[in-house]
Amino acid sequence: MLTRSSLSALSAxxxxxxxxxxxxxxxxxxxGEFRAFANxxxxxxxxxxxxxxxxxxxxxxxxxxxxxxxxxVPFVRWDENDDERSHVDIRELTWLKAADTWELRAGIRKxxxxxxxxQHLVDIINQTDLVEATDGEEKLGQPMINLALxxxxxxxxxxxxxxxxxxxxxxxxxRLRVSPRVDTDQAIYESGDKEQHIDYAARWAHYLGDWDIGxxxxxGTSRDPRFAFGQNNKGQPVLIPIYDLIEQWGLDLxxxxxxxxxxxxxxxxxxxxxxxxxxxxxxxxTAGFEYTFIGIANSNADLGVISExxxxxxxxxxxxxxxxxxLLASRLTLNDEQxxxxxxxxxxxxxxxxxxxxxxxxxxxxxxxxxxxEGQAFINIPxxxxxxxxxxxxxxxxxLEIARYF
Amino acid sequence: MHNFSFNIKHVGLLxxxxxxxxxxxxxPEEKGLAIAIEADKRDTGWQSQTASLEMxxxxxxxxxxxxxxxxxxxxxxxxxxxxxSIFDSPRDIKGTAFLSYTxxxxxxxxxxxxxxxKRVKRISSNNKSGPFMGSEFSYExxxxxxxxxxxxxxxxxxxxxxxxxxxxxRKPAYKYSGYTRLITWxxxxxxxxxxxxxxxxxxxxxxxxxxxGYQQYEGQFWRPTNMSxxxxxxxxxxxxxxxxxxxxxxxxxxxxxxxxxxxxx
Numbered sequence: 001m002l003t004r005s006s007l008s009a010l011s012a013x014x015x016x017x018x019x020x021x022x023x024x025x026x027x028x029x030x031x032g033e034f035r036a037f038a039n040x041x042x043x044x045x046x047x048x049x050x051x052x053x054x055x056x057x058x059x060x061x062x063x064x065x066x067x068x069x070x071x072x073v074p075f076v077r078w079d080e081n082d083d084e085r086s087h088v089d090i091r092e093l094t095w096l097k098a099a100d101t102w103e104l105r106a107g108i109r110k111x112x113x114x115x116x117x118x119q120h121l122v123d124i125i126n127q128t129d130l131v132e133a134t135d136g137e138e139k140l141g142q143p144m145i146n147l148a149l150x151x152x153x154x155x156x157x158x159x160x161x162x163x164x165x166x167x168x169x170x171x172x173x174x175r176l177r178v179s180p181r182v183d184t185d186q187a188i189y190e191s192g193d194k195e196q197h198i199d200y201a202a203r204w205a206h207y208l209g210d211w212d213i214g215x216x217x218x219x220g221t222s223r224d225p226r227f228a229f230g231q232n233n234k235g236q237p238v239l240i241p242i243y244d245l246i247e248q249w250g251l252d253l254x255x256x257x258x259x260x261x262x263x264x265x266x267x268x269x270x271x272x273x274x275x276x277x278x279x280x281x282x283x284x285x286t287a288g289f290e291y292t293f294i295g296i297a298n299s300n301a302d303l304g305v306i307s308e309x310x311x312x313x314x315x316x317x318x319x320x321x322x323x324x325x326x327l328l329a330s331r332l333t334l335n336d337e338q339x340x341x342x343x344x345x346x347x348x349x350x351x352x353x354x355x356x357x358x359x360x361x362x363x364x365x366x367x368x369x370x371x372x373x374e375g376q377a378f379i380n381i382p383x384x385x386x387x388x389x390x391x392x393x394x395x396x397x398x399x400l401e402i403a404r405y406f
Numbered sequence: 407m408h409n410f411s412f413n414i415k416h417v418g419l420l421x422x423x424x425x426x427x428x429x430x431x432x433x434p435e436e437k438g439l440a441i442a443i444e445a446d447k448r449d450t451g452w453q454s455q456t457a458s459l460e461m462x463x464x465x466x467x468x469x470x471x472x473x474x475x476x477x478x479x480x481x482x483x484x485x486x487x488x489x490x491s492i493f494d495s496p497r498d499i500k501g502t503a504f505l506s507y508t509x510x511x512x513x514x515x516x517x518x519x520x521x522x523x524k525r526v527k528r529i530s531s532n533n534k535s536g537p538f539m540g541s542e543f544s545y546e547x548x549x550x551x552x553x554x555x556x557x558x559x560x561x562x563x564x565x566x567x568x569x570x571x572x573x574x575x576r577k578p579a580y581k582y583s584g585y586t587r588l589i590t591w592x593x594x595x596x597x598x599x600x601x602x603x604x605x606x607x608x609x610x611x612x613x614x615x616x617x618x619g620y621q622q623y624e625g626q627f628w629r630p631t632n633m634s635x636x637x638x639x640x641x642x643x644x645x646x647x648x649x650x651x652x653x654x655x656x657x658x659x660x661x662x663x664x665x666x667x668x669x670x671x
Contacts (some may be wrong), residue, residue, distance in 0.1 A: 062671060069669065097668060098661055104667070113526040137523070148666055207515075207664070212528045256528050258513070264503050292530060300537050335462045337471050337540035339499070367471055370498045405497030 025059030028073075031055070031403035037376075038176070040398040049277070054078070056091065069096045073141075077132070083182075084171030085131040088200045091141045101344035103148040108141040111159075113203060113216055115254040115263045116286040118308045118327040118347060119320070121351060122250030122265050124218045127165035134376060134392075136356065154206030163197040164189075164221045167241065176376075178227075178390035183238035186230060189221065190245045190271075197221050202272045210257055213398040216250040222272055226317055244245050244279070246271035261290040263308070274317040278325065284312040304331035306345070319386040324350045329358075338364040354389070355379035358399075438558030438574045440643045445597040446553050452627050454657040458650045463541050466641040471496075473539055478655075479550075480662050486510055487550040488662040493539075503670040505662060506531070506545075510554035511579060519667040526667055534666045535584025542613060542637045542646040544584055547604075555579055556588070563594065566601060570594045585612070596620060596628040613637045624653050 019119045035050045054077040062069035073092035079085035094107035112126040125142055131137035143163040149156040169182035193198045199220020206213055225241035248269040255262040263286070270281035286369040288308030312323040329345030342361040349355070357377040364370050381393035432440065461473040474494040479487050486508030493502045499525030501521035515532040516635040536544035549671045556576035563572055571591040578585055586609050599617055606612040633646040660666065 027497060029498070060671065066671065070671070098665075098669060100658075103665060110524045112526075115528075148665060149659070150663065155663075205664070207528070220563055254528055256515075256530055258532050259530055261528075261530060294532070294536060302536070334538055336538045337465070339496075340539060364496055364498060367496050368498075403498070405500070 002195075010034040010366050017345065024059055024070075026057060026059055027406060028057035029055070029403045029405045031401055033399060033401040035397050035399040039394040040174055042391055042394050043179050043181075045172050046177070047173050050076060050082075050175070051080040052085065058092075058336040062195040063325060064097075070094070071096075082131065082171050082174035084174055087131065087168065089129065089140055093141070101366075103146075103150065105148075108143050109146070110139050110141060111144075111146070112370070113214060113250070113253045115212070116252075116265050116288065116308055117263075117290070117306055117329065118288075118310055118345075119286055119306070119322055119323075120265075121284055121286055122214070122216055123253045124216070124223060124248060124250070125159065127167055127223050129168050131168040131170055131174065140168070148212050154204055157205070158205045159199075159201040159203075161201060161220060163195075164195040164197060164199070164243070166195065166243075167223065167225060169241075176392040176395040178239060178388075180229075180237040180239055182227065182241055183230070183232050184241065186232075186238070186240045187225070188228070188242045191221060195221075200213075202370075210255055212254045212256070214250075214252040216252075218246070220245065222269075224272070226273055226275070226319055229254070232363045242273070244272050244318075249275045259292050259294065261292075263288055263290070272319070273318065274314050274342065275406075276317045279316070280314075282313040282318075284314075284318075286310050290331075298337040302333045302335060305329075306331060306332070310347070316386075321349075321354075322347065326350060340364075352382065353380040354382065354387075356389075368405050370403045370405065372399075372403070374399045374401070434560045435558060436514065437560035438576075439553075441560065441572050441574060441592060442553050442556070442558050442576075442596075445592060446551075448597045449627060450481070450622065452653045453479075453481050454653070454655045456650070456652045456655050456657070457648055458631075460647045460649075461539065461541055462645040462647070463561055464643045464645070467592060473541075475539075478657060478661065480657055480659060486514070486552050489550070490662055490666065490670060501671070503667045505664070505667050506549065507662075508549045508552075510552040513582070514549065517664055517667060519670065524668070532582050534580065534582060542635045542640075542642055543644055543646075545614070546578075546580075546585075547635070561589075564591075566591050569600060571600055593620075596622075598628045598630070612639055621651075623651055627653060 022293050027135040029056050030229045033052045037048055056073060058071045060069065071092050071094050073143045075089045077085060077087055085325040090108050091110055094109050096262045097104045104324055112123055112231040114120045114122045126139035127202045128134060128136045129138040129140045141163060142165060147158045166184055166187055170177035170322040172181055187257060197220060201218040204215040222244050225243050227239040228242055230238055230240040246269055248267055253264040266283060266285040268281060268283050273279045286308050290304050290306045293303045306329040308327040310325040310327065312318040312320060312321040315323050326348045327345055330341060332342040345358045347356040357379060359375040362370060375398040378389060378393050381387060381389045383390060385392065397403055456478050461475060463471045473496060476492045478490045481487055487509065489506050491504045493499050503519040505517045506514045516529050516531040518527045518529050520527065528583040535544050538545050538548055556578055559575040561573040561575055563570060571593055574590045574592055576588045576590060582670050585604050586607060587605045589603040590599050593600050598620060602615045605610045611636050615633060615635040617633050621631065622628050629648065629651050631648055634643065636643045648663050
């Protein structure tokens with residue numbers, strides 16, 4: 001899982017920790033999750049209702065007046081049915097040194113870029129841990145050395161990313177997955193260095209009054225694979241992930257104007273081969289707003305209305321199902337002591353009747369427990385081979401998660 | 407408090423020197439503003455401040471839930487302060503950090519750091535009247551109290567819980583304020599509030615905030631140990647217990663930028 005170059009980033013992080021120990025602190029959570037499906041699966045080998053447990057402890061210590069710190073966040077999941085979903089990862093293992101005009105981080109980390117809700121186009125540093133969350137929001141830890149230059153003109157982050165992380169995909173019994181399943185053992189790389197290829201990235205971020213802006217660049221192995229049809233060693237059909245070398249420019253903007261948040265993300269990527277086998281540079285964007293009605297019906301609750309347009313120049317040749325779509329969503333925040341929240345969203349395909357409905361809600365119980373209810377419904381997904389979501393068309397589910405934090 | 411008797415003599419001495427005559431030339435509005443300016447002046451020069459607080463939320467049935475928060479504040483000349491709040495509990499939001507650049511009359515700039523997503527979110531700050539962390543305090547109640555935020559009217563001087571206080575009516579100048587007016591009992595010695603009554607947009611008494619356990623730091627700055635607010639409509643209450651106040655801590659604006667959010671602990 002960890003390559004030699006990523007190990008060198010790791011040991012760089014470890015070397016920076018003084019040999020004597022500091023009183024650090026532990027925190028984290030353990031969680032149980034139950035997922036119930038409305039229908040039998042597309043592929044008879046896939047499971048029905050599913051139980052799973054996960055834990056994510058975190059250790060943190062700092063010294064040098066808080067200017068240096070060390071953080072470790074391992075993650076482990078056990079899944080009742082899916083061997084690929086039962087997995088271990090190091091989400092974070094970072095040494096940090098903060099000075100007045102710069103910050104240096106070495107080790108394994110997660111980094112988030114961007115502003116929109118429906119998809120995260122500019123966010124490219126970390127690989128998606130797709131077995132963790134069907135919406136792609138969970139990420140794998142990425143080995144890196146990151147120098148941030150902090151100046152009057154903003155923050156410039158420079159990244160060296162040794163060691164590529166492959167996207168995780170559900171196994172044979174796993175659900176939700178594409179059909180045929182993805183065989184990660186046969187991954188193909190454009191780079192001769194394969195997963196040892198060293199990627200580079202940079203981002204400038206600043207804010208001016210009501211505007212927050214980020215401009216980013218990435219050069220290396222694409223986090224998004226394309227797929228080729230193949231066979232596994234049992235002669236069964238599988239999809240083989242292919243990772244191209246790409247170059248990507250990204251822009252993210254947010255204007256915070258009263259109760260309106262206006263959001264915009266755009267990327268220009270070259271080197272990525274599309275579904276027609278062409279490698280053309282293309283542009284994709286997400287643009288939209290979130291408007292919040294504050295204190296609705298004389299209560300403390302806020303109601304947010306979100307709409308975003310998702311566009312990809314490649315259209316049907318895009319590797320994502322969101323080439324020309326619209327998100328409509330509503331976020332209800334009760335602002336109560338249990339931090340109760342609901343988010344209900346639907347993505348509409350503008351070419352056909354396909355719809356993706358998403359529910360996320362959560363509430364704290366007592367001081368240390370949190371219950372999360374999530375669900376997705378795939379509506380009017382055409383049963384044709386060219387449809388990217390064809391494998392999940394019978395996978396409408398509701399998921400209840402109970403987590404104990406410590 | 408131990409220096410209470412001294413204070414009475416002090417006031418009496420001022421009276422003999424003819425200060426009331428001067429005061430007569432003032433309108434109640436001028437006197438209210440003068441007191442606010444004096445209070446502001448006395449609380450200037452702390453440069454930066456750090457403190458920890460425990461927040462106890464109590465519902466109408468008396469059930470409690472707790473939050474632990476650490477705050478860092480940077481004094482900014484001629485503008486509202488910069489403030490960073492870091493949440494230690496409830497544990498599910500541990501590491502969440504809230505950064506605000508406060509202003510008197512225009513909306514604050516606010517960012518929220520969500521550690522689970524590693525995401526820094528710019529958030530709308532129009533709504534200063536919204537509840538802070540599900541408590542009976544609003545963001546408005548806890549942000550820095552600049553003189554320009556209100557218009558003032560001196561009402562009277564009276565004793566409250568054995569302390570002499572100026573009673574001043576304040577009306578928010580900020581158009582998104584959740585209040586129409588605040589009646590403040592300001593200690594005549596410390597120039598710090600002892601009690602505030604908040605009147606909502608319907609002009610009804612919404613909540614009462616009381617301060618207690620004042621201590622003086624650096625020979626100048628008075629800070630309360632306890633702040634307790636009761637909402638008269640919902641019967642819910644929130645107590646703040648402050649500790650570990652430190653001043654002139656050497657923090658700079660660098661400790662209050664968006665980068666500092668991500669490593670706030």
